[in-house]
Amino acid sequence: MTVKCPVCRGLQIGKVGTDQYYCWNCFLEFNFNQGHTNIFSVAEDGSLVAMEDAAAGQIL
Ligand SMILES: [Zn+2]
Numbered sequence: 001m002t003v004k005c006p007v008c009r010g011l012q013i014g015k016v017g018t019d020q021y022y023c024w025n026c027f028l029e030f031n032f033n034q035g036h037t038n039i040f041s042v043a044e045d046g047s048l049v050a051m052e053d054a055a056a057g058q059i060l
Pocket of ligand 1: 025
């Protein structure tokens with residue numbers, strides 16, 4: 001299965017955990033949960049900050 005970034009559609013994806021991926025282009029982590037894409041920005045301290053679903057068009 002080829003994983004694409006849900007934000008930029010890029011293929012520069014690294015796997016960082018079980019079903020958890022990182023886009024080297026956007027510097028975002030994301031995972032897929034039953035067809036729902038969850039996107040996280042990575043804070044300077046390394047913690048993850050949840051962002052709204054891309055499909056909702058509401059990026060905080
Ligand atoms: Zn990306």
